[in-house]
Amino acid sequence: DAGVTQSPTHLxxxxxxxxxxxxxxxxxxxxxxxxxxxxxxGPQFIFQYYExxxxxxxxxxxxxxxxxxxxYSSELNVNALLLGDSALYLCASSLVGGANTDTQYFxxxxxxxxx
Amino acid sequence: xxEVEQDPGPLSVPEGAIVSLNCTYSNSAFQxxxxxxQYSRKGPELLMYTYSSGNKEDGRFTAQVDKSxxxxxxxxxDSQPSDSATYLCAMTLSSNTGKLIFGQGTTLQVKP
Numbered sequence: 563d564a565g566v567t568q569s570p571t572h573l574x575x576x577x578x579x580x581x582x583x584x585x586x587x588x589x590x591x592x593x594x595x596x597x598x599x600x601x602x603x604g605p606q607f608i609f610q611y612y613e614x615x616x617x618x619x620x621x622x623x624x625x626x627x628x629x630x631x632x633x634y635s636s637e638l639n640v641n642a643l644l645l646g647d648s649a650l651y652l653c654a655s656s657l658v659g660g661a662n663t664d665t666q667y668f669x670x671x672x673x674x675x676x677x
Numbered sequence: 678x679x680e681v682e683q684d685p686g687p688l689s690v691p692e693g694a695i696v697s698l699n700c701t702y703s704n705s706a707f708q709x710x711x712x713x714x715q716y717s718r719k720g721p722e723l724l725m726y727t728y729s730s731g732n733k734e735d736g737r738f739t740a741q742v743d744k745s746x747x748x749x750x751x752x753x754x755d756s757q758p759s760d761s762a763t764y765l766c767a768m769t770l771s772s773n774t775g776k777l778i779f780g781q782g783t784t785l786q787v788k789p
Contacts, residue, residue, distance in 0.1 A: 566720070595775050602685070604765050604779030605721065618776045652720055656775055665711070666775055668720035 564589070566655050566669030574675045575643050583638040583672045587655030593617070594636040595666060596628055597652040605652055611636055612658065640674075648676045680704055683766055683780030692789050696753040700766035700780045703747065707768040707778070710742050712751045715763045715782065724764075725751065756787045 567586045575581050587594050593612040597605035607620040611630035625641045634655075640647055650673050654666035683700045690696055698712075709728055713721035725740040727733045727749075733740045739752040749768075753760055766780040 593775060595777075597777075602781070604681075604683070604767075604781050605777070606779070607776045610775050620776070654775075654777075665723055665726055666777065667723065668713075670720045673718075 566653055566667055568651075568653050568669040568672050570672060571670070572673045572675075574677065576677050577643055577645060579643050579676075580639065580641050581643060581674060583640075583651050583653075583674070584635065585638070585653030585655075585669060586635045587653075588667060591655040591657055591667075592634055593656045593658055594630055594634065595654045595656070596636070596638045597654065597668075598622075599650040599652055599671070601649070608638070643676045645676050648674060650674075678703060679781075680778050681766065681768060681780040683783055685781050685783060687784040687786060689786045689788060690756055692756060692758060692787055694756050694787070696756050696760070696785060696787075698751040698753075698764050698766075698783050698785070700749050701747055702749075702768060702778075704770070705744070705747065706770050709769045710740070710749050711767040711769075711777070712738075712740055713765040713767060713779075715765060717762075721765055756785075758787050758789050761786045 595610040596608040599605040609628045610618040614630045628638045630636045650671040652671045653669045656666045681702045712725040715721045730744045737754045741750040763782040765782045767777040
């Protein structure tokens with residue numbers, strides 16, 4: 563079975579640009595979460611979606627947005643990129659997103675560099 | 678103060694050693710505790726998952742949770758060079774959300 567897939571693998575953008583990152587969850591999983599991992603730090607929660615509805619949002623500015631599609635894949639959008647947005651963006655999928663029923667499986671991430 | 682504190686290391690041990698990795702946390706409402714392993718330039722991989730206090734063993738790995746002390750540990754027995762990675766502790770508040778709170782991660786190097 564295919565695991566969580568993310569695209570693109572790497573991305574280089576300049577300040578002020580917009581970026582879209584994509585994630586496909588494990589087959590049968592209905593929940594997708596997004597995390598930002600700055601070099602040398604642990605991942606920080608950005609969003610969680612379940613059945614196309616936003617279930618949770620972390621402490622990130624409105625420049626960050628996401629959505630989930632009927633096939634449960636997801637997009638993370640970041641507008642007006644800043645140098646500080648350079649990070650590894652991780653997508654995690656789980657069956658229903660509840661901590662007591664399933665666990666989160668992470669994709670390989672998209673490495674975003676903002677110049 | 679961070680919600681979850683983890684010594685970043687690096688921690689260097691000889692092959693075959695017993696490794697102890699630890700995290701402390703401040704929020705007594707955390708109920709679910711996980712350990713992830715992350716190789717360089719890869720996504721985190723789930724190693725252990727525990728609920729509330731107690732021990733859980735899986736092969737060479739043992740996870741311990743002490744909620745009274747707000748302290749969790751991961752022990753690796755007979756460490757191997759392939760165990761060299763960053764180990765992240767993570768925890769979450771309730772059963773209705775998947776928001777994970779991670780520690781900074783501890784970098785482990787196991788020398789042959």
